[in-house]
Amino acid sequence: MAIDHEMKVEIIHRATIKPSSPTPFHLRDFDLSIIDQIAPVMYIPLILFYPNTANGNVNIITAERSKHLRKSLSETLTHFYPLAGRIMRINNPYIECNDEGAQLVEARINCSLSEFLAKPDPQMLRKFLPTAVECKEISKIKWLLLVQETFFQCGGMAIGLCLSHKFADASTLATFINTWAGISRGSVNSFVLPEFGASSLLPPLDCSEAQQLDLPVIQLVPEKSCETRRYVFDAANIAALRSRAASLAVEKPTRVEAVSALIWKCTMEATRSNNTSDFSSPRRSSWCHNVNMRHRVEPRLPDNLVGNLVGYFVEKAEESEVVDLQNLVAKMRKAIEKVNKSYGEGIDLEEALDVVREYANLLKSDEIDNYNCTSWCRFPYYDADFGWGKPVWVSISGVTFRNMVFLMDSRDGDGIEAWLTLKEKEMALVGSNKELLAFASPNPSIIYN
Structure with a gap:
């Protein structure tokens, strides 16, 4: 399908989503494992595209879905409570699970889903993400999780996620997205809640131990060309x-x-x-x-x-x-x-x-x-x-x-x-x-x- 206009994504609103229930005090400090420590400073990106199969007013449908996603994300953060926290200390980082929340971005794009998917542009896909994948240093990471919901003119939507690689790998991302989806549709028995404890298997090192062992750090350097x-x-x-x-x-x-x-x-x-x-x-x-x-x-x-x-x-x-x-x-x-x-x-x-x-x-x-x-x-x-x-x-x-x-x-x-x-x-x-x-x-x- 030919497109006779430039595709543009417009940010409508930014909100902070906090867990639906407060994190217990004994869970406030979340240790990162040694593999988390050496993971690259970047976000793991994922974008999921959904058509609008419902009948009715598109504006009403998108408003209801946006509200529903916010509520279910808040409930999901209660189970994934570290994602609502903040990374503390640069040399020996851990997550302070302080319930400060994740960021949710609402956006609109001036085309239909089918128009975009006719020839998806890898660079345009970055517009469906709430932040850049690349980060320069750990001190610049405020949010461990950012989500962007982008609605197409037809009522279809894209859900873009950026999850800090200091907390998660691809498997963790799959667990998170399916837990959130299961909570969203109310299917209690169709998903598995997360388990924590990687730091017990792979204990973190403090700064002096890291220097003694010559702890490697994986650095991915962005390049313009x-x-x-x-x-x-x-x-x-x-x-x-x-x-x-x-x-x-x-x-x-x-x-x-x-x-x-x-x-x-x-x-x-x-x-x-x-x-x-x-x-x-x-x-x-x-x-x-x-x-x-x-x-x-x-x-x-x-x-x-x-x-x-x-x-x-x-x-x-x-x-x-x-x-x-x-x-x-x-x-x-x-x-x-x-x-x-x-x-x-x-x-x-x-x-x-x-x-x-x-x-x-x-x-x-x-x-x-x-x-x-x-x-x-x-x-x-x-x-x-x-x-x-x-x-x-x-x-x-x-x-x-x-x-x-x-x-x-x-x-x-x-x-x-x-x-x-x-x-x-x-x-x-x-x-x-x-x-x-x-x-x-x-x-x-x-x-x-």
């Missing part, structure tokens, strides 16, 4: 890609392994092409992938245990290596098996910190091209029904962190949406890669009727 693009792999193309990536070493690559290997291959080819044109020698490349600890630790940790329960594996490709899908998949499988074995024997804190140190050093290194992949596949974001149906699309937004790859499920659960943020010159080469385009569609429309 980056571009974000979305590529969608449907189920049929993923099956074909998995078949091509299979080998004697890995007979059945997973969806994520196959897609990750292809993206890594394309980025390496783009980088090497750039270096050749600049008369530079090929560079080494690394692929860092986040993994959810909850499923890998024995005994298994509950899905609703909140906090940053994230591990990493890093694989490298030398400058002289032949870039090959099967080889890259084999590297990834070997690395994840090593991670599974390690966590299956319990959490070795020093070993985990060594991996994070390697990752943090790679982020700062100019000697190697480092790509950072986060997979949100299989997290139940599409189950978030607030009382007016499940979302027709769930997305992130454009970011300015270089060499970032986000993988998310498509709505049917079988496809994968890949969000790539690269330097503009490198992105142009990746975007024209024939192998990538053989398996992925660049930014297709979201059809939901």
